[in-house]
Amino acid sequence: MSQLVSARIRTMAAKLGLPHVAESLNQYAQRADEAKMGYLDFLDLVLAEELAVRDDRRFRQNLRLSHKTLDDYDFSFQPELDPRKIKDLATLSFVEAKANAALLGPPGVGKTHLAVALAVAACRAGFSIYFTSLDDMVRHLKAAEAAGRLTSKLRTYLRPAVLVVDEVGYQPLERAEANLVFQVISKRYEKGSIILISNKTFSEWGQVFGDEVLATAILDRLLHHCDVISINGPSYRLKNRLAAIERDSEAA
Ligand code: ADP
Ligand code: MG
Numbered sequence: 001m002s003q004l005v006s007a008r009i010r011t012m013a014a015k016l017g018l019p020h021v022a023e024s025l026n027q028y029a030q031r032a033d034e035a036k037m038g039y040l041d042f043l044d045l046v047l048a049e050e051l052a053v054r055d056d057r058r059f060r061q062n063l064r065l066s067h068k069t070l071d072d073y074d075f076s077f078q079p080e081l082d083p084r085k086i087k088d089l090a091t092l093s094f095v096e097a098k099a100n101a102a103l104l105g106p107p108g109v110g111k112t113h114l115a116v117a118l119a120v121a122a123c124r125a126g127f128s129i130y131f132t133s134l135d136d137m138v139r140h141l142k143a144a145e146a147a148g149r150l151t152s153k154l155r156t157y158l159r160p161a162v163l164v165v166d167e168v169g170y171q172p173l174e175r176a177e178a179n180l181v182f183q184v185i186s187k188r189y190e191k192g193s194i195i196l197i198s199n200k201t202f203s204e205w206g207q208v209f210g211d212e213v214l215a216t217a218i219l220d221r222l223l224h225h226c227d228v229i230s231i232n233g234p235s236y237r238l239k240n241r242l243a244a245i246e247r248d249s250e251a252a
Pocket of ligand 2: 113
């Protein structure tokens, strides 16, 4: 690419508010060369990457707003949860090792809170992160597959250093959907971390994924390098409600 053309593209990309294109132009061109990409695939790559960076940025901003941190988590409310296990995860050595973490337990015990706090910590340490519910991920992948853009959509879930997948097990999946999940998990295997959150035990995953063999294949890759944290205590959401009910019944 001539210097003149690349300088012009950078200027135009900056004017259009596409900072990532401006920064990574040479890298894109090189990838396109190496992969002998067609024109449409190249444009698809460039736009998908820009969008991913933008989503990531927006998510960072949302995280800053939601600011759930480990300091806000009251460990005394979950006496069976060893705080050291969470503090170990917060060192992020599992992210460096491209290993996984699973947070399991019933509703309201603070699984999402802890996952967000870990994601915030990873973000602060400069790792890219992406947060999704399992259902959203499956929905987006299915739509992309139907439109013939699965490969580029998969990149959204393969690119970040940490992928947080929340609410695994709330809705059972069909086989084709479970297969999309398998693709994400197996492609990230030993390449990037997953923080997975579920209200189901692993033995129930056969039902969640609608197929024992597929569930086993997913678990096999997920659990090979994985810290599993089970939180089996009371719901924090119900804490204040129960206290209020007790107060009312004492008053009555
Ligand atoms: P889960 O994902 O396990 O259903 P959440 O993380 O959504 O639960 O927690 C529900 C609410 O209770 C959130 O507002 C969360 O910040 C709060 N919460 C849960 N556990 C604790 C705790 N131990 N200390 C402080 N806040 C908590
Ligand atoms: Mg939750």
